[in-house]
Amino acid sequence: MHRELILTEEPIDERAWVASRAGGVTHGAVVTFSGVVRGSEHGQPIAGLEYTAFEAMARHQFGLLLDRVAARWPVESVRLVHRMGPVSAGDVSLWVEVLAPHRAEAFAACQMLIDEMKRVVPIWKRVMERGNGGSAGRSNQSEP
Amino acid sequence: MNLCIRVHFWSFYREMTGTALAEVEVPEGATVSDVVSAVHERWPALAPLRASTLVAVGVDYAEGGQPVRAGDEVSLFPPVQGG
Known part of the structure; x- marks a missing residue:
């Protein structure tokens, strides 16, 4: 299985990633997922x-x-x-692509990867509050 | 003889302890749980978070009963939040 893992402080260029997808005739399913930073946390704008x-x-x-x-x-x-570092609301923080022969395994693998990432991969996020120049707020209790 | 174990703090644990890296002494034969207890003695503010604290030795998650050895690098951090 081909695997690529990028942790980056640069914006995620989804079009470029999609354009660089591997060619071939063996994968019948391409599942992509984009996680986008919401503009609010617990009902408060961020x-x-x-x-x-x-x-x-x-x-x-x-x-x-x-x-x-x-x-x-x-x-x-x-x-x-x-993404690592500061990510503005509306920007993509996570992009995942899974290629598989059939959609069932592609969807399942993508779902499992993201679910398990949120359980075991040591990445944390903290809220950047609005109106203070984007500096990190104290709260670490961002929503899943 | 005591073991000197390096302990790394991640995420907001760094703010709570005021450091990213510390060393704690534990007796030979000590476990991961003993290291965590030694950390809590020095930084009591972390103690109430014990149930949710994740612990790793090196880059692998560790159970409390796992023995620690000289040279081990232990990490303590809050629940992860990727994505």
């Missing part, structure tokens, strides 16, 4: 979210998740891009 990570462990845990995907489904490729 400027965005700031992401931090324990990067070495995050990469290791993503690797373990991808091992589980490869063992469970005939997935051909997974590409996952996660």
Whole structure:
């Protein structure tokens, strides 16, 4: 299974990622997911979210998740891009692409990856409040 | 003989402890749980968060009963929130 994991402080260019999709005639399903930063948390407007990570462990845990995907489904490729640092509301913070022979395994693998990422991959986000120049707020209790 | 274990703090635990890295001493034969207890002795504010605190040795999650050895790097952090 081809795998790519990018943790980046640069904006995620979804069009460029889609354009760089692997060619081939064996995958009948391409599932992509874009996670977008909402403009509010707990009903309050926010400027965005700031992401931090324990990067070495995050990469290791993503690797373990991808091992589980490869063992469970005939997935051909997974590409996952996660933003780090400040991300404005409305911007993409996560982009995932799964290529598989059929849609069932592509959807299932994508869902599992994201669900498990939120459980085991050491990435955190904190709210950037509006009106203070986008500096990080104290709250770490952002919504899932 | 005591072991000196390096402890890394992540996310808002860094603000609560005022540091990203510390060293704690535990007796030889100590476990991950003993390291966490030593951390809580020094930073009591973290103690109420014990039930939700995640602990890793190196880049793998660790159970409380896992023995620690000289040179282990232990990390403490709150529940993860990627995505």
